[in-house]
Amino acid sequence: MSAAAKDDRLYLVHIVEALRKILRYTRGGRDAFLGDEMVQDAVYRNFLVIGEAARRVSEATRALDPGVPWRGMAGLCDVMVHQYEGVRADLVWKIRDEQLKTLEPRILAIIERLGGVQWPEREA
Numbered sequence: 001m002s003a004a005a006k007d008d009r010l011y012l013v014h015i016v017e018a019l020r021k022i023l024r025y026t027r028g029g030r031d032a033f034l035g036d037e038m039v040q041d042a043v044y045r046n047f048l049v050i051g052e053a054a055r056r057v058s059e060a061t062r063a064l065d066p067g068v069p070w071r072g073m074a075g076l077c078d079v080m081v082h083q084y085e086g087v088r089a090d091l092v093w094k095i096r097d098e099q100l101k102t103l104e105p106r107i108l109a110i111i112e113r114l115g116g117v118q119w120p121e122r123e124a
Helices: 003-025 030-034 037-056 070-082 089-113
Strands: none
Touching: 003 037, 003 089, 030 037, 030 089, 037 070, 037 089
């Protein structure tokens, strides 16, 4: 396995961990998310992690599943950083609702193709 693939696994794990946090933080549903500024901030921060990690994944690893919205993840990060005043919670919810659940298995499959990882034990 190349050094790039090994490093890419770290970025892919960061993506999975961040999307799992987003899903966990938003278990209360859309209305709870839209009504809680602190949860919104936590979700936005994890979308930034996803975008930055996606940006760092090598082209070779991205090619393992070109259907993953690599540019979209990085682009959302750019919007949240550089056009933060235009970020709308309802649109962030829509991305969360429509894309994150299908993204996790795809990223996990790429990690496995790169040799897998030893996941840390999760807190109960």
